[in-house]
Amino acid sequence: MAxxxxxxxxxxxxxxxxxxxxxxxxxxxxxxxxxxxxxDRSSTMVASQKxxxxxxxxxxxxxxxxxxEKSITPKTVGGLHRLWSANLPDTADSSPALFHDLExxxxxxxxxxxTTKDGRIVALDAGSGKLLWSQKPxxxxxxxxxxxxxxxxxxxxxxGLDGSLHKYDAATxxxxxxxxxxxxxxxxxxxxxxxxxxxxxxxxxxxTTSGYLGDSPPYQGHVVAVDExxxxxxxxxxxxxxxRHLLSDGxxxxxxxxxxxxxxxxxxxxxxxxxxxxxxxxxxxxxxxxDYGDSVLKLGIEDLRLQSSYTPKDYRQLQERDAxxxxxxxxxxxxxPESKTPYLLVxxxxxxxxxxxxxxxxxxxxxxxxxxxxxxVIDSAGCGTFTQPVVWKSAGxxxxxxxGNCGLASYQVRTDSGGKTSLKLDWKTDDKSTxxxxxxxxxxxxxxxxxxxxxxxxxxxxxxxxxxxxxxxxGDIHWESPIVANGRVxxxxxxxxxxxxxxxx
Numbered sequence: 001m002a003x004x005x006x007x008x009x010x011x012x013x014x015x016x017x018x019x020x021x022x023x024x025x026x027x028x029x030x031x032x033x034x035x036x037x038x039x040d041r042s043s044t045m046v047a048s049q050k051x052x053x054x055x056x057x058x059x060x061x062x063x064x065x066x067x068x069e070k071s072i073t074p075k076t077v078g079g080l081h082r083l084w085s086a087n088l089p090d091t092a093d094s095s096p097a098l099f100h101d102l103e104x105x106x107x108x109x110x111x112x113x114x115t116t117k118d119g120r121i122v123a124l125d126a127g128s129g130k131l132l133w134s135q136k137p138x139x140x141x142x143x144x145x146x147x148x149x150x151x152x153x154x155x156x157x158x159x160g161l162d163g164s165l166h167k168y169d170a171a172t173x174x175x176x177x178x179x180x181x182x183x184x185x186x187x188x189x190x191x192x193x194x195x196x197x198x199x200x201x202x203x204x205x206x207x208t209t210s211g212y213l214g215d216s217p218p219y220q221g222h223v224v225a226v227d228e229x230x231x232x233x234x235x236x237x238x239x240x241x242x243x244r245h246l247l248s249d250g251x252x253x254x255x256x257x258x259x260x261x262x263x264x265x266x267x268x269x270x271x272x273x274x275x276x277x278x279x280x281x282x283x284x285x286x287x288x289x290x291d292y293g294d295s296v297l298k299l300g301i302e303d304l305r306l307q308s309s310y311t312p313k314d315y316r317q318l319q320e321r322d323a324x325x326x327x328x329x330x331x332x333x334x335x336x337p338e339s340k341t342p343y344l345l346v347x348x349x350x351x352x353x354x355x356x357x358x359x360x361x362x363x364x365x366x367x368x369x370x371x372x373x374x375x376x377v378i379d380s381a382g383c384g385t386f387t388q389p390v391v392w393k394s395a396g397x398x399x400x401x402x403x404g405n406c407g408l409a410s411y412q413v414r415t416d417s418g419g420k421t422s423l424k425l426d427w428k429t430d431d432k433s434t435x436x437x438x439x440x441x442x443x444x445x446x447x448x449x450x451x452x453x454x455x456x457x458x459x460x461x462x463x464x465x466x467x468x469x470x471x472x473x474x475g476d477i478h479w480e481s482p483i484v485a486n487g488r489v490x491x492x493x494x495x496x497x498x499x500x501x502x503x504x505x
Contacts, residue, residue, distance in 0.1 A: 257281020
């Protein structure tokens with residue numbers, strides 16, 4: 001630096017750099033939402049290396065794994081530090097979504113989207129936390145949903161408190177209001193809400209409904225598949241399932257059985273199906289009825305017609321104890337060629353059990369509507385499950401990582417010489433987190449006041465946002481969970497903040 005200062009001809013260049021730096025800082029402060037700033041404003045990755053995170057759980061199957069993360073690795077994760085923290089208009093009680101290099105006002109930006117509890121959709125500059133635009137449909141109560149982004153990189157979809165799915169221009173926030181848009185999701189928004197994260201696959205947006213805190217009827221959990229282009233919908237009702245339309249008050253005498261697990265509707269391209277799980281409510285399908293409380297439901301991907309179901313034998317006890325099977329959505333395992341049952345799912349629940357189920361034959365030998373049929377039922381080392389498990393295949397091994405209300409637990413999926421597949425506990429920690437995600441060979445999990453990075457093979461802590469080098473931590477959490485993309489980690493918290501961590505300067 002001494003030679004630079006002594007060289008007169010270098011002064012003009014130095015002054016330009018200083019002015020540019022000061023202008024950058026002043027602009028960030030003027031735009032308000034960023035509480036802390038970083039010199040590392042944007043990712044240095046080239047566009048061809050970057051990816052989008054378009055939905056909760058990363059892919060339509062909700063496995064929670066970003067397989068393309070290259071920047072954050074076990075060797076570099078210790079260098080993560082807070083880049084910015086932005087105050088949102090309200091708490092975003094779920095996870096965000098991300099478009100990389102979206103053209104906004106003539107400039108390529110990484111853009112972060114979140115749905116807040118008051119039904120607002122916000123778009124933030126992912127490099128600084130600056131608010132780019134927001135829209136807020138009017139309506140009662142709250143939502144804990146999260147948005148989805150379409151493959152054309154033009155649209156963002158979000159659930160509004162008016163009981164409708166809204167369609168926005170991803171760059172400008174302009175809403176589509178023609179034809180069937182906004183698309184009606186519930187006719188009872190005062191008592192029925194969108195709780196779970198939205199899903200998107202093959203031109204359809206999937207929305208599920210449940211009740212509000214306190215379980216005040218009328219409400220029935222249902223799945224709605226909305227065509228992205230036309231806004232036309234298909235409906236499956238977990239109660240009065242013979243009705244193919246959105247139920248209104250008085251249409252169905254059966255009540256409750258909301259679909260509220262964080263994963264909502266899970267899309268299974270391997271079996272061309274949509275899976276979801278209902279909560280407490282009446283079950284009478286074993287007697288020829290149309291009610292499927294506390295049941296795993298397999299629906300046709302084209303029309304949402306019921307194909308098969310699984311209901312635990314102790315469904316009556318689950319309802320009496322308020323131990324919803326549907327506190328979590330099904331976790332789909334990858335195909336296991338050596339297994340007699342190559343396509344499996346794992347269903348957790350409030351009751352602290354994990355159930356291994358053949359997703360080609362949910363109810364086993366009992367047939368449709370029969371109670372029972374699980375291949376394995378074990379106590380969850382993490383106790384009750386309210387999160388979406390991570391399903392990770394690496395080096396030929398399949399692991400299921402479950403965040404329960406008494407800790408994180410990992411299971412290896414093993415198949416014996418006879419083709420029988422089972423879950424075996426691999427490791428457990430006492431970390432009580434929301435839905436974890438995995439990227440760059442690292443497991444990320446948010447706990448109250450702390451974002452953790454762990455080794456997914458043994459649960460060992462690799463990094464924490466509470467360490468001094470991290471530059472600041474997060475607030476308490478409820479349903480909030482992180483996403484990891486392009487060398488950055490983004491997470492919201494109960495204080496109404498969205499925080500970004502990254503590598504670099």
